[in-house]
Amino acid sequence: MASDLNAQALARYRNDFLREVEERVDEGEWVKMCMQCGVCAGSCPFGPHWEHSPQKLFMMIRAGKRDEVLQSDSMWMCTSCYNCVVRCPRKLPITTIMHGIATYAHRLGLAPKRQPTRDFSVVFWENFTRNGRANEMRLMLRLWFKDGIGAGIKKALAMKNVGLGMLRTRRMSPFEIFGGHGVKDVKGFQAMIRKAQEIEDRRRGFTK
Amino acid sequence: MAEMKTAAYVCQGCGLGERLSTRQLAQVAQKEGKMALVREHGFLCSEAGVQSIRDDIEKEAVTHVAIAACSRRAKTEAFSFPTVAMSRANLREGVIWSQPDTDAARETTQEMADDYVRMACAEVKKMKVPAGNPDAAHNTRLLVVGGGISGMTAALEASKAGYRVMIVEKTGTLGGWTGTLWKRTPAHEPFEAPADTGVAAMIQAVQADANIEVRVGSTIARTSGAPGRFSVEIAAESGGTATEAFGAIVQATGFSPYDATKLPELGFGRTPNVLDQAGLERLAREAAAGSTPIRRPSDGGEVKTVVFVQCAGQRDASGVHLPYCSGHCCATSIKQAMYFKDANPAIDTVVVYTDLRVPGNGEDFYRSGQSKGVTFTKGKVAAVEPTGNACTVRFRDLILDEDATIENADIVVLATGQVPNSGVDIEKVAQNEPGEWQSDPGSVLNLAYRQGKDLPMLRHGFSDSHFICFPYETRRTGIYTAGPVRRPMDITQAVEDATGAALKAIQAAENAGLGRAAHPRSGDLSYPMVRLDGCTQCKRCTVECPFGAIDEDEKRYPLFNESRCRRCGTCMGACPVRVISFENYSVDTVGAQLKAVDVPDEFSEKPRILVLACENDAYPALDMAGMARRHYSAFVRIIPVRCLGSVNTIWLSDALNSGYDGVMLMGCKHGDDYQCHFVKGSELANYRMSKIDDTLKQMALEPERVATCEVAITDTERVARLIDEYAAKINELGMSPLKGFA
Numbered sequence: 001m002a003s004d005l006n007a008q009a010l011a012r013y014r015n016d017f018l019r020e021v022e023e024r025v026d027e028g029e030w031v032k033m034c035m036q037c038g039v040c041a042g043s044c045p046f047g048p049h050w051e052h053s054p055q056k057l058f059m060m061i062r063a064g065k066r067d068e069v070l071q072s073d074s075m076w077m078c079t080s081c082y083n084c085v086v087r088c089p090r091k092l093p094i095t096t097i098m099h100g101i102a103t104y105a106h107r108l109g110l111a112p113k114r115q116p117t118r119d120f121s122v123v124f125w126e127n128f129t130r131n132g133r134a135n136e137m138r139l140m141l142r143l144w145f146k147d148g149i150g151a152g153i154k155k156a157l158a159m160k161n162v163g164l165g166m167l168r169t170r171r172m173s174p175f176e177i178f179g180g181h182g183v184k185d186v187k188g189f190q191a192m193i194r195k196a197q198e199i200e201d202r203r204r205g206f207t208k
Numbered sequence: 209m210a211e212m213k214t215a216a217y218v219c220q221g222c223g224l225g226e227r228l229s230t231r232q233l234a235q236v237a238q239k240e241g242k243m244a245l246v247r248e249h250g251f252l253c254s255e256a257g258v259q260s261i262r263d264d265i266e267k268e269a270v271t272h273v274a275i276a277a278c279s280r281r282a283k284t285e286a287f288s289f290p291t292v293a294m295s296r297a298n299l300r301e302g303v304i305w306s307q308p309d310t311d312a313a314r315e316t317t318q319e320m321a322d323d324y325v326r327m328a329c330a331e332v333k334k335m336k337v338p339a340g341n342p343d344a345a346h347n348t349r350l351l352v353v354g355g356g357i358s359g360m361t362a363a364l365e366a367s368k369a370g371y372r373v374m375i376v377e378k379t380g381t382l383g384g385w386t387g388t389l390w391k392r393t394p395a396h397e398p399f400e401a402p403a404d405t406g407v408a409a410m411i412q413a414v415q416a417d418a419n420i421e422v423r424v425g426s427t428i429a430r431t432s433g434a435p436g437r438f439s440v441e442i443a444a445e446s447g448g449t450a451t452e453a454f455g456a457i458v459q460a461t462g463f464s465p466y467d468a469t470k471l472p473e474l475g476f477g478r479t480p481n482v483l484d485q486a487g488l489e490r491l492a493r494e495a496a497a498g499s500t501p502i503r504r505p506s507d508g509g510e511v512k513t514v515v516f517v518q519c520a521g522q523r524d525a526s527g528v529h530l531p532y533c534s535g536h537c538c539a540t541s542i543k544q545a546m547y548f549k550d551a552n553p554a555i556d557t558v559v560v561y562t563d564l565r566v567p568g569n570g571e572d573f574y575r576s577g578q579s580k581g582v583t584f585t586k587g588k589v590a591a592v593e594p595t596g597n598a599c600t601v602r603f604r605d606l607i608l609d610e611d612a613t614i615e616n617a618d619i620v621v622l623a624t625g626q627v628p629n630s631g632v633d634i635e636k637v638a639q640n641e642p643g644e645w646q647s648d649p650g651s652v653l654n655l656a657y658r659q660g661k662d663l664p665m666l667r668h669g670f671s672d673s674h675f676i677c678f679p680y681e682t683r684r685t686g687i688y689t690a691g692p693v694r695r696p697m698d699i700t701q702a703v704e705d706a707t708g709a710a711l712k713a714i715q716a717a718e719n720a721g722l723g724r725a726a727h728p729r730s731g732d733l734s735y736p737m738v739r740l741d742g743c744t745q746c747k748r749c750t751v752e753c754p755f756g757a758i759d760e761d762e763k764r765y766p767l768f769n770e771s772r773c774r775r776c777g778t779c780m781g782a783c784p785v786r787v788i789s790f791e792n793y794s795v796d797t798v799g800a801q802l803k804a805v806d807v808p809d810e811f812s813e814k815p816r817i818l819v820l821a822c823e824n825d826a827y828p829a830l831d832m833a834g835m836a837r838r839h840y841s842a843f844v845r846i847i848p849v850r851c852l853g854s855v856n857t858i859w860l861s862d863a864l865n866s867g868y869d870g871v872m873l874m875g876c877k878h879g880d881d882y883q884c885h886f887v888k889g890s891e892l893a894n895y896r897m898s899k900i901d902d903t904l905k906q907m908a909l910e911p912e913r914v915a916t917c918e919v920a921i922t923d924t925e926r927v928a929r930l931i932d933e934y935a936a937k938i939n940e941l942g943m944s945p946l947k948g949f950a
Contacts, residue, residue: 018583033578035564036586036607059607062583090575 002109005206009108012205017066024204026100030092034058040084040094050074054084054094057101070110075102076117107206119146131182132189138177215245215270216329217261219252219277219299227304228321233276236322240804241329245270252277253286265292272335274328276321279831280848293335293792297321297328301834302846306928308839316814316842323805323845330804336791338734341770345437346721347455350713351376353428353652354629356384357699358460358691360410361706362713366458367419371714374421374452375414376442381424382411384462386699390492390547393539395700399572401550402543405699429647431457432656434757434771435686436720441654455717456686458709459663459671460702461652463626463692466521466530474520474622475592480505481599482592482620484520485540492547501551504618506597511555514548515601515617516541517589518561522625530625532668536698537623539570542577544621549580558583558614560603568700587612592620628669628693634660642760655684659756663687667880670695676883678727680709683755683887685726685772686716720771728774728824728885729850734790735770736779742787749779749788754853754888776886777854781893786856795856798847802859805845807867810943815869817938819846819931820855824885826874826919829927838928841935844872852876852916853889857896857903860914864907867947870938872931873897874919883920890918910941 013020021028034055041053052060052074060069078098085094102118105111111118120143127139145152156163166172173180183189201207216237218230230248238246245264249257252275264270273294275287280296287294299321307317350366352359355377363373375382386392391402414420425445433439438454468476468484475482481504483491488502495502504511518538521529538561545557559582566574578584587603590611601614631652639660640646647654651661664683666672671682671689680688690709691702716726725732749766750758757772758779766779780788786795798820808814821827827848833840849855852875860871875890877883884890897916904911915934919927 032581032583033575035574035578036584056607059586059605062585063605063608063612065608 002107006108006110008206015064017064017069018062020066021061021101021104025097025104027093027096028100030097031058031061033090034092035090037089039087039089040092043083043087045081045083046077046079050077054098057098067110069101070105070108071112072105073112073115075099075105076111076115078102119143129190129193131180131186133180133182135176135180136172137174137180141177211269212272212333213245213268213270214241214243214272214274214329214333215247215261215264215268216241216243216274216276216325217252217257218246218248218325219250219257219275220248221251221253222278222300223304224277224299225250227309228299228318232318233299233321233325236325237274237276237329240326241274243274243329253283258286261287261289265289271337272332274325274332276325276328279834281828281831291337293332293337295328295332295335297324298831298846299324301831305834305837306830306840307842313842319806319814320842320845326804326806327801327845327847330800331797334794334796334800338732338791340733341723341735343434343770344721344723345771346717347436347438347453348372348714348717348721349374349454350710350717351438351440351452351454351457352460352710353457354378354384354460354462354691354693355382355422355424356460356462356691356702357386357407357410358462358702358706358709359384359458360414361703362458362460362690362710363420364410364413364417365707366710366714367417369711369714370419371717372419372421374423374454376426376428377422377424378427379424380445382414382422383407387411388486389489390496391543392699393536393543393570393573398576399569400576402546428652428654430645430656431653434720434769435716435726436771438686455720456688456713457653458688458690458706458713459652459682459693460690460706460709461629461631461693463628463696466624466627468521468622468624470529471521471622471624473591474517474589475594475599475620476622479594479599481594481597481618482622484622484624485537485544488544488547488619488621492544502547502619504597509597509618511548511618513556513614513617514545514558514619514621515592515599515614516545516557516559516621516623517592517601518559518564518623520589520622520624522623523562530627530668532625532696533565534625534696535565535567535701536696537625538564539566539573539698541621541623542566542570542573542582545577545582546580549577549582553581556583557581558585560585560587560589560601562586562588562606567698592617626692626696628671630665630669630671630693631662632660633665633669634662635665642764643762653687655756657684657756658750658759659753663689664756672887674885674887675881677885680705680712681727685755685757685774686713686720688713688716723770725773725775729776732775734775734792735773736768736775736777736788736790738766738768739787740765742785744785746784748782748784752782752853752888752892753779754886774886776851776889777849778851778886778889778892781852781854781856781889781896783856786858793850793854795858798849798859799862801847802845802863802868803866805866805868807947810945810947815843815935815938815943816867817841817844817870817872817931817935818863818868819844819872819874820849820852820859821846821874822852822876822890822919823848823850825876825883825921826927828921829919829923830874832921832924833928836924838925840928840931843869843935843938844931851884851886851889852893853884853886853891855893855896857900860900861903861907864904864909864913864944865946867944869913869941869944870934871914872934873914873916874927874930875916877918877920908945912937912941913944 038055041055075098128134144155218233234246237243276297278300279298303321349372352363352375355375366373387407392405394403429441429443431440441449443449548555586606589603591602593600599617599620605612655661663671688709690706759767761767807816878891901911
């Protein structure tokens with residue numbers, strides 16, 4: 001499914017990656033307005049830890065480096081602190097664009113495998129769309145055990161005291177594991193999510 | 209003027225009466241200053257005080273007035289007596305405000321004030337009332353050289369102000385560079401799209417203006433004279449010359465694009481598809497005339513990709529090409545990219561830049577270019593390789609830090625820089641000897657001046673002007689440059705520049721008519737006088753005058769053109785036989801002041817330091833130090849000078865011979881980014897002082913006895929510190945051994 005979407009996008013946009021981003025990425029039409037001043041790169045608290053700063057990502061988009069951008073793990077590192085957005089002299093919604101590129105890369109199946117933010121996002125989305133409320137117990141267990149039983153037990157033991165404390169103060173219920181509680185109209189909620197996705201897909205040109 | 213009658217007035221206001229014994233000051237003026245009339249007044253700048261001086265001038269026939277009150281820079285309107293010679297003793301800013309109000313300081317403060325009174329009395333007796341330039345002529349017609357947008361603007365603005373103008377244009381039509389453009393970068397809100405150049409309307413306005421005459425196809429064969437009386441021979445291409453008279457000149461000769469054939473690595477000359485910006489304008493105009501899109505020059509093919517190479521042959525650190533930024537080219541490339549984008553958004557336009565610089569409202573235009581989809585890539589182009597009908601552009605991507613290429617560019621536009629059309633470099637060509645003057649076809653103005661045919665340049669061929677304070681002034685009085693001949697600029701800036709230059713030219717012509725100096729001593733009626741029988745024809749005055757005011761006559765004596773003179777006194781400082789003077793400023797007026805100071809003997813522990821301070825920057829800084837109550841050594845005696853360039857070395861040897869322990873010279877910054885109001889004055893002074901060590905050695909004095917320092921008008925805190933540091937140094941050196949011999 002994802003690779004089909006990628007092939008479709010490649011056929012549709014050929015070498016014009018900037019146009020692809022403008023049409024398919026949330027707030028992507030802003031990318032051309034970047035003036036390469038580098039204030040975002042200098043403002044980012046994670047600056048030294050990512051391979052490509054927003055400034056570089058925008059330049060790569062303009063240079064048509066499709067694979068490098070979509071396979072980059074840099075935009076997954078964004079913590080949404082909004083420092084860059086506040087400081088950008090051209091008022092680009094950089095944080096939104098970062099998440100937009102990440103989402104698009106994920107959608108096409110090009111995002112880096114086993115990228116922790118991506119993994120968390122996938123788990124969280126599934127967990128939360130199931131009945132409209134985040135199920136903390138299940139979310140936690142899935143994240144702990146995603147790397148295997150051994151690794152899961154290790155993490156659980158490491159967090160043992162925190163967990164017991166939360167149980168004792170009733171901040172966490174062990175019964176959540178059996179399904180927990182959801183919103184009143186779960187079916188309606190899921191229909192709403194589906195509809196939103198449908199609209200978004202149409203708007204981004206994934207479907208007619 | 210009739211018999212000299214002197215009068216001194218001592219003010220007691222502003223705390224002078226409390227801090228000083230004005231009685232004693234009056235006695236000093238009377239006994240030592242030998243003033244015929246001495247009066248004290250409680251509030252001298254009041255109406256009553258000023259009236260008492262006026263009464264003395266009228267009823268007592270006083271001709272020379274010494275006023276002991278505040279700085280000569282204060283109360284200038286109250287103390288304005290144009291019919292008499294006047295000196296000012298600076299007791300307020302220079303004494304009571306710059307000295308601590310303590311019992312311990314009382315004695316030295318009073319001594320300082322006594323000395324300033326002695327100095328003012330001595331000075332005024334050597335002064336005369338300036339009579340004004342006898343050689344003044346009043347012609348207010350302006351000559352504008354160059355019929356481009358700058359020249360036409362200057363002419364139209366001058367005409368609007370009611371002055372007659374003649375435009376002389378070398379080519380056959382008005383319009384200049386702007387006339388060759390298809391469209392211009394926008395000058396008005398919302399700064400979004402290329403706009404009409406407006407040149408056609410402007411040419412119409414010029415032709416319809418009864419105040420403006422136009423000579424196209426003409427050049428300047430000879431310019432002689434001075435402000436108010438320029439005589440200009442205008443040679444027509446068709447043959448024949450006409451001589452016209454003008455009061456002032458605006459040179460708006462513009463620029464030529466840098467020769468792109470020097471950039472073969474960027475493909476220029478190797479394929480018609482690589483153009484400079486001028487070439488693209490030509491294509492755009494041709495396409496517009498035929499109502500077709502712009503086509504690929506090599507084969508008329510459709511254009512799909514256009515690359516703009518910024519800084520082509522400019523901002524070059526290697527020294528091969530232009531080292532500077534021409535300022536307009538980024539916006540011009542954005543404009544040209546829009547020629548394509550506006551016609552067909554599917555055309556790829558890439559601007560490869562290192563730093564995008566869009567002065568003025570260009571940021572809006574840049575943003576508009578971005579939203580129209582012009583791609584901006586930060587990179588440095590290494591090569592443009594033509595293959596067939598396409599070009600490959602190789603560049604270093606400066607953000608991604610890697611080599612990159614753009615294949616299949618149909619058109620590549622090189623943003624080359626502006627080279628000023630400033631005529632001959634007078635520093636590099638030999639000057640004609642007197643009587644052997646010949647015009648030079650490479651010269652713009654063909655000035656019949658001893659110092660050369662065109663305006664002096666500062667750097668890169670642009671005319672020299674005082675960048676911070678007087679941008680339109682050149683180093684030839686009454687001749688103003690406007691537009692890209694002065695510095696690189698775009699159309700909007702050139703229009704503003706031309707307006708300013710036109711108004712300055714009007715001012716200069718009017719001032720010349722009144723026999724007064726142009727800036728920065730505007731209104732000054734004094735002018736240099738020379739006692740030719742003492743002249744040794746050393747030519748130092750002709751060579752060193754920063755403004756080319758002095759020619760040589762057939763007998764090789766200096767020939768002063770008063771209207772060209774800015775009254776800085778650099779000639780006076782240069783003259784080794786001291787035959788040049790002004791009526792109110794001379795070797796004697798300063799010499800008498802420094803000799804009037806009472807120099808205590810070597811056992812007094814009271815050294816005396818003479819400070820010669822430039823009146824433009826250093827002296828105001830000292831005044832402001834006083835206003836801010838920044839205290840400095842009581843052992844200095846400060847004399848303002850018109851420019852450090854006017855300092856004659858005789859003053860230094862006189863001072864040291866009279867037992868001063870040190871001499872400080874305070875002038876403006878010199879060098880390429882000079883701040884000297886007279887351009888070369890402080891530089892010349894510095895050069896002269898570098899030679900003074902020998903003199904000091906002969907006098908068996910330490911070289912530290914003379915110090916030169918640069919003081920800016922803002923250095924109010926530093927100037928006090930400089931004085932104290934120098935006083936401490938003199939203290940270390942000990943007292944001058946020459947005391948008591950004078």
